[in-house]
Amino acid sequence: MKIRTKISLLFIFLSVIILFAFASLIYLSAKRDREVQFFTRLKKEAVTKANLFFDAQVSAKTLQRIYKNNRQTISEVEVAIYDSTFNLVYHDASELDFVKETKEMMHAVFSNGQVRLQKNNWDIIGIKYKYEGKKYLVTAAAYDQFGYNKLQTLFESTIAFFVLSIIMIYIIAYFFALHVLDPIREMTDKAKQISGTNLDLRLVTTPDKDELTELAETFNQMLNRLENSFDAQKSFVSNISHELRTPLAAIVAELELTSEKERTNTEYKLAIHNALNDARKMVRLSNSLLDFAKASYDPSEISFRLVRIDELILDACLLIQKSNPDYKIDIHFEEDFEDDNQISVNANEYLLKTAFVNLMENGCKFSPEKQMLVAIFFDKNGILVSFEDHGIGISEKDLERLFTPFFRGENKSHADGNGIGLSLTKRIVELHGGTIQVRSIKTQGTTFLVHLPYTY
Incomplete structure (x- = not known):
């Protein structure tokens, strides 16, 4: 069943319940009002006729003649009067006697002072009446033809209105x-x-x-994540196929040339050395591409924990100097920190260490002295880490595309690389909610400023 049909049926069901309750309330109120008004009329008729009989001394025959004449045109009230011993004193039409008073009814009247009841749609009231110190019982009964006709008309109109309302509600609910x-x-x-x-x-x-x-908006956000994942996958496949082609082609060419004729041991060793260098380039490229792909994941899929930035920078420094002993990296704290929380951020240790390694390697690699300075600052929102070198610098033209994947600028002749490091670093920093800025002057050096916010 479609939601449209469910909504329509639910709307109709609720509306029908409300209409039924409202219509029932109106009908029951009208029925009660008829009873109250008619019983009030009966009581007045009973008292009036008792007054005429006792006080005005109107004869019984005269009262009976009036009753019989009125019955031919209107629903006249039938009145009967009994004394305290339940003997009939007066009756409008004893030969008709629609009420058929019983001793139980009379006892109830004398006990309670008044009794109301219905019998065969006739409304009957019995009251206690006093005259000259004596107690009498006066009953009045009549059939409320006019009242019942009004109730019947109200009932039929309510049914018609109810059915018509259901039809209208169905149409309205459908279009709604x-x-x-x-x-x-x-x-x-x-x-x-x-x-x-x-x-x-x-x-x-x-x-x-x-x-x-x-x-x-939630669906669009999901599409954004899917599009980013698809683009990352397509970019990864395209880039890895493009970048791996060159070292693979070099290895194949080197081996083919070596296998064409007999070579000396020195020539074989040189060919193996060249092939090994190309293989190492492939390993570095593969690792960089894998890190690049990991940095493109949805943040919800990457584990984060509280990490001390100073320890992470020291680990990155030791890792670089282990493979490059001639690199010199100085670490400086611009100000003291009061507790561990001030020097810690919520981060993925492996990725953030990779970003720091890339920045330190670049600073040393493009610096004639193979030296750089790492400075740590604090502000109220997070931690700032500055990576400063006095190397060859970066031209203004290259600064515009510095973080583009696989882009290598004018300084590519000074050192080997694959153009992934800085773009990977930028993605890692942004993955941690941070920002990275670069300032550089040609031949004077470059400074990268990384800001990592407190997220705990």
């Missing part, structure tokens, strides 16, 4: 459901158009901050 669910239908049609080849499509959102807009 169509109108309410129209944005969902549009979202469904738009979502059907989205595939792996056009992940740039998005659902249309409105300024209204309702549930459907929130759903559309």
Whole structure:
């Protein structure tokens, strides 16, 4: 069953319950009002006729003649009077006697002072009446033809209105459901158009901050994550196939040339050495590409924990100097820190260490003295780490594309590389909610400033 049908049925069901309760309340109120008003009339008629009989001394025959004449045109009230011993004193029409008073009824009247009851749709009231110190029982009964006709008309009108209302409610509910669910239908049609080849499509959102807009925005955010993942995968495959082609081609060419004829041991060793260097380049490239892909993951898929920045920088420094003993890295704290929280951030230790290693290696690699300075600062929002060298610097033209994957600028002739390090570093820093800035002057040096916010 479609949601549109469910909403329509639920709307109709609730409306029917409300209408039924409202109609029932009106009918029962009208019925009660008829009874109250008619019993009040009966009581007045009983008292009036008792007064005429006792006080005005109107004869019984005269009262009976009036009753019989009125019965031919209107629903006249039938009145009977009994004394305290239950003997009949007066009756409008004893030969008719619609009431058929019983001793139980008379006892109840004398005990309670008044009794109301219904019998065969006749309304009957019995009251206690005093005259000259004696107690009498007066009963009045009549059939409320006018009142019952009004109730019947009200009942038939209510049924007709009820049926007509259900039909109108169904029509209104149907179009209401169509109108309410129209944005969902549009979202469904738009979502059907989205595939792996056009992940740039998005659902249309409105300024209204309702549930459907929130759903559309959540869906668009999911598409953003999927698009980033697809782009990262496509970029990874494209880049690795492009970058691995060169060292593989060099290894194949080196081995083919060596195998064409007999070589001396020295020539074989040289060929093996060249092939080994190319293989090492492939290993470094593969590791960089794998780190680049990991840095492109959804942050929710990467584990974070509280890490001390000073310890992480020391580990990165030892790792670099282990493979490059001639690199000199000085670490300086610009100000003292009061506790561990001030020097710690929520981070992925491996990735952040990789980013620091890349910045330190670049600083030493492009510096004639193979030396750089790492300085640590603090502010109220996080930790700032400065990586400063006095090397060859970077031109203004290259600064614009410095963080583009696989881009190598004018200084590529000074050192080997694959153009992934800085783009990887930028992604890692942004993955941690931080920022990275660079300042450089040609032939004077370069400074990278990394800001990592407190996130705990």
